[in-house]
Structure formats: structure tokens, C-alpha cells
Amino acid sequence: MSPLGLAILAIVALSVMGLPIGVAMITGSVIYLAMSGQDMSLAAEQVLNGLNGSYVLLAVPLFIVSAGLMNAGTMTDRLLRFCNLLVGRFRGGLGHVNVVQSVIFAGMSGSAIADAAGSGKLVIDMMRRGGAYPASYAAAITAATAVIGPIIPPSIPMVLYALISDASIGYLFLGGVVPGLLMALAQMGINAWMARRHGFPIAERVPLREVPRLTWDALPALLMPVILLGGIYGGVMTPTEAAAVAAAYALAVAALLYRSLPAREAYRTILDSARATASIGMLIAGALALNYVVASENVPATVRGILAGYDLEPWQFLLAVNLILLVLGCLLEGSTILLVIVPVLIPTAQALGIDMVHFGVVVVVNIMIGLVTPPYGLLLFIVAKLADCPLGAVVRDALPFIAAMIAALGLITFVPELVLWLPRLLGYQG
Template sequence: MIEFASPFSIGLGAIIALSLLGLPIGLSMITGSILYLAASDQDMSIAAEQVLNGLNGSYILLAVPLFIFSAGLMNAGTMTDRLLGFCNMLVGRLRGGLGHVNVVQSVIFAGMSGSAIADAAGSGRIIIDMMKRGNAYPAPYAAAITAASAVIGPIIPPSIPMVLYALVADTSIGYLFLGGVVPGLLMAVAQMAINALMARRHGFPVSARVPLRAMPRLTADALPALLMPVILLGGIYGGVMTPTEAAAVAAAYAFLVSALLYRSLSARDIYATVLAAGRSTSAIGMLIAGALAFNYVVVSENIPQTVRLVLGGGEMARWQFMLVVNAILLVLGCLLEGTTILLVVVPMLLPTARALGIDPVHFGVVAVVNIMIGLVTPPYGLLLFIVAKLSDAPLGKVTRELLPFIAAMVGALLLIAFIPGLVLWLPRRFGYTG
């Protein structure tokens, strides 16, 4: 039982109050942690010590700004446009073809950016305009499938959320990346099935077939972009480079292809991309700093052990624990920002998961998928607001169109959660022994 005036309640109350007043959650967590230290008569400099120690020893975190920057370069150049042309050649001729193109391009783009926001804000703008052209697809539907497909981005490697999970769980990034491949493809299949169903129900058009003579040109145009995930993942799993080094290679490759090969990147574009990447990195960095400070509070108060007792400790079966975890993360995803959940809530659940013998790679992929679904779940879902703005569609209508996709993704999530082999099959092919 938490006392009303205990140091923990003072710190937690400050975090909630400041967040409600509009202060960024990272700053709120730092402030609440300092208040906790003051109320418990501890040295307040411990907060700074926790932040500095956590960031100083985390070489892996360099991957975050580099992946953000590489995604920005791809969107600023014409790599995304060429990928869309290639995807349209593959699946555009099917009924509801542009919806399928939307999903397939997200699968391919996922192998480059690692960010759902980058996917939606970049290629999403282009594909929404394509779908709306000539009133072929209602704007709310175009926005809904764009938001749903963007969720795939951080599940298929590389993945910024998996980098953050590896930080808090001390787990191999390489095996986490491999663990996301099959779940990401499963999510894509589920979304394409819903799109096919909706296309038949609403009579969505069939796109014109791409002439056979145009296919080699479209493939050649997209080939440099298509090679990027091959180079990155081949380098990581071939032992040539670490995931952080792969992020640097991704940024360099995106720059060289966009600026020198496609000649579609101006100095103004580069400046805007650097600025946007800096802003995004600063926001994520502040969240990480707040989480590192608050995690000291959590450990000091034995919150993970309390959570384990509340959840039944060793008496709870694995499937029961996974069911509870999915319910908790899905509900929190409706209310909180995903990075906050990953850095603050997931570490509280990890000790119980380990005690029950749940594989950390499997648990991490399940947690990331939950958090990604939260990006499209009202009322907070950040992707909802982004795609509604891009499509000029009312938020309520976009949400209604999203419901079948959310249901399909939750169904895929349950398969991933209760059939560990879907996650662990590929890592084990590459030597994982967990």
C-alpha cells in the first residue's frame, strides 16, 4: 500500500500533475524523481548520476538518431517514390491494389527506417494522395490503412523501439531484429486480408496493369533503394558491422543514393532533414533521461517485486502472464506515449517474465508489437493524428475505418504472444540458443 504522503507518492503525483499541465513527460519524470530524492532525504544529484551513467555506457543509443536521419533522407529524396512505383508493379493490379501497395511499401520501408512516424509522414503522404485521386478511395480509408501499415515499420528490422528494449533488457539487438521479421510479415498479411475484404465489400477499383515493357525500368529505378535492407541486415548478421554501425551505414547510403545517384537532394533538404532528426532525437533523448532517473525510483521502492507479487509471481502460468501483459500494454497504449511504456513500464514486467522462463527476445517482440498497435489506438494514438492531418479526413471517421485493421492486428498479436516459435524460429536459425 502506497502512503498518501510517502516520497514515492509525492514523486509520482508530481509526474502526473506536470504531464497533465503540458510539460513533456521526460522532464516530468526527471522533476518527479528529484522530488522523490528530496522527500526521502537522498542526495538529489543521484538523478543526474543515473542519467549520465545510463547514457555514457549506451553506445547502442547512437543507432536511434542515425536511423531517424536515414529515414529523413529517404523521404527528402525520391527513394520512397521509386519504391512505391515498384510496389504498384507487384500488387497494384489486384482489387483494392493501392491498399495492397500501401502495405507492401511499408514492409519494404520497414527494412530501412525503423520508425512508424517516418513511414507515415514520408511515404504515407504520397500514397494517401494516390489513393484519394479521382475519389477512388475515401479519404478516411486511405488514412486508416496508411496508419495501420506504418505500424509494421518498427517490427521488421531495423527497429528503434527494439533498440530501446535492448537497452532496458540487456538483450541482443541482432536476435531481436531477427525475431521481428515473421511477426511483421504476419501483421502485413493480416492487413492485406482486411484490405481485400473491404475492397470487395465497397467495390474499390482495380489499378491499371503496369505494361510488361515498363517493369525492367521500374525495377532498375527501385533497385538501389531495395538493396539498402539487404546491405544493412546482411552486414549485421554476417558479422561485418554492429547495429549501431549499420545505422551509420544506412544514413550514408541514403545520402549517397539520394544525392549522387538520384540527384534529388538539395542543400536545403539536407539542412531540413538534419534539423528534423535533431528535434526527434532530442525528444527521445529527454524521454530516455527521464526514464533512467525514474527507474532508480522504481528500483528503490521495489516496484518490480511488488508487480511480480500482484501478478501472482511464480504461481501464475506463462500463458496467464502473457495474457495479462498484453491487456496491460494494450490499455496503456491507448493512453501513454509508446517510448514511455517501453522505458518505464516494461522494465517492471521483465523480472516476472524472466522468473517464469519467458524468453527475453520473445517478450521484447511482443512488447514492441503491443506498443505499435497503441500508435493507432484512440484516444492518444499519434499515428491517428498524423494521417488525419495528411488526408484532411475527420479523426472520428479515420478511427472507424481503422477498427477492422486493429482487430486483425490484435489477432496477429495473440498468435505471436502464444506461439513463441513465430518469433524465435528465425533467431534460432542464426544460432540463438534462448
């Protein structure tokens, strides 16, 4: 067996045995270097150079911290009450609240898992109160709406895509705005249909006199995406600096303004964020080492040559990419797909003249849909546990939302202007 074959076999075997995928990729890379007669310290060199030389990666832990601080304080509670004020009056209103709060929260955290684990528990409890909604439906729509988080900026997956593609983070963030809103509209459409079909209740109207108070309470939280995106696109700060501002702002609002962040809770939040960052960091380290192996074997050029033999049109290639990523999303963790599989596809996309911002948004949307597709579907496991209901029931109720998201993905894929209109409006030349 070739060194590359042994490395892949080792990675698969170690992952099946339960070893973290990042460690498995590093081990497989070391095996490749040993079998091919290269210096095994090259693996460490690639990891250190990749992690220390990438300024954009600093945004990842900072966005994780900001999401944790928002969940630890009362920012999420206030946002939910404000969302209920906006859309709670319609039939299936709490389902619409679920979607709208995810859109707003998306402008703060950049993480689907943070959205589901943070605001998810609160909104599920709201929907289940008094038996208004089945637990499985509340969990399913919560998983589906959490997908919006990393599509609307800021976005941790887009930061990682920028790392491997050299695409502009700022324009990637802009490119995700319209697709994210399109996904939200698709989910609200499904919720409205389900509400009429099952006779979900209309929430009690918020008294008019409460409107100023609820709006004022939520205003500091609502200002965060305005500050972040205004700072980035106004040229005041880079996306990485914006992540630091997000963390500092969340801490200031939760601890000083709302006074809802005890020292013990702040410590626990920082600790949890450090653990999450270490987990992602190990995965990135493994991907950096493995990408050296892939580059050494000239795999991207080989894949490009194979696909060139089929004389694919750009739309055919994008369709194939969607199918591949949707299938892989059922089986693999999203960051693994992004850091290991996508770099192999990028050279072919570039050779076909596909815009890298458009391609990046399509990739990220695919990976996010993978978070709610069985059997892996990490978000499904999280919300099923939060709602304390069987996973099978959650999957059943999530299927209409998954279908709507795939339809939205088709539009995003084959109508590039949905992605590129806003970046071009603000100066993108691609």
C-alpha cells in the same frame, strides 16, 4: 504521502499541465530524492551514465536521419512505383501497395512515425486520386501499415527494449521478421475484404516494357535492407554501425545517385532529425532517472511477489501483459510505456522462464498497436491531418485493421516459435 507517491503525483500533474513527459519524470525523480534524503545529484548521475554508457543508443539518431534522408529524396517515390508494379493489378491494389511499401520501408527506417509522415502522404494522395478510395480509408490503412515499420528490422523500439532488458539487438531484429510479415498479411486480408465489399477499383496494369525501368529505379533503395541485415547477421557490423551505414547510404543514394537532395533540403532534414532525437533523448533521460527511483523502492520485486501470489502460468502472464499494454497504449506514448512500465514487468517474465526475445517482440507489437488505438493513437492524428479528413472517420475505418492486428498479436504471443524460429535458425540459444 510516501516519497514515491509524491513523485508519481508530481509526474502525473506536470504531464497533465502540458510539461513534456521526460521533463516531468526528471522533476518527479528529483522530488523523490529530496523527500527520501538522498543526494539530488543522483538524478543527473543516472542520466549521464545511462546516456553516455550505452553504445546501442547511438542507433536511434542514425536511424532517424536515414529515414529523413529517404523521405527528402525520391527514394520513396521510386519504391511506391515498384510496389504498384508488384500488387497494383489486384482489386484494392493501391491498398496492397500501401502494405507492401510499408514492409519494404520497414527495412530502412525503424520508425512508424517516419513511415507515416514520409511515404504516407504520397500513398494517400495516390489512393485518393480520382475519388478511387475515400480519404478516411486511405488514411486508416496508412496508419495501420506504418505499424509494421518498427516490427520488421531495423527497429528503434527494439533498440530501446535492448537497453532495458540486455537482450541481443541482433536476435530481437530477427525475431521481428515473421511477426511483421504476419501483420502485413493480416492487413492485406482486411484490405482485400474491404475492396470487395466496397467495390474499390483495380489499378491500371503497368506495361511489361516498364518493368525493367521501374525495377532498376527502385533497386538502390531495395538494396538498403539487404546491406543492413546482411551486414549485421554476416558479422560485418553491429546494429549501431548498421544504423550509421544506413544514414550514409541514404545520403549517398539521394544526393549522388538520384541527385534529388538539394543542400537546403538536406540541412532541413538534419535539423528535423536533431529535434526528433532530442525529444526521444529527453524521454530516455527521464526514464533513466525514474528507473533509479523504481529500483530504489524495489518495485519490480514487489510486483513479482504480488504476481507470484496468483501462481500465474506464463501464458496467463503474457495475456495480462497484453491487456495492460493495449489499455495503456490508448492513453500513453509508446516510448513512455517501453521505458517506464516494461522494466517493472521484465523480472517477472524472467522468473516465469519467458524468453526475453519473444517477450520483447510481444511488447513492441503491443506498443505499435497502441499508435493506432483511440483516443491517443498518434498515427491516427498524423494521417488524419495528411488526408485532411475527420479523425472520427479515420478511426471507424481503422477498426477492422486494429482487430486483425490484435488477432496477429494473439498468435505471436501464444505461438513463440513464430518469433523464435528465425533467431534459432541463425544460432540463438534461448
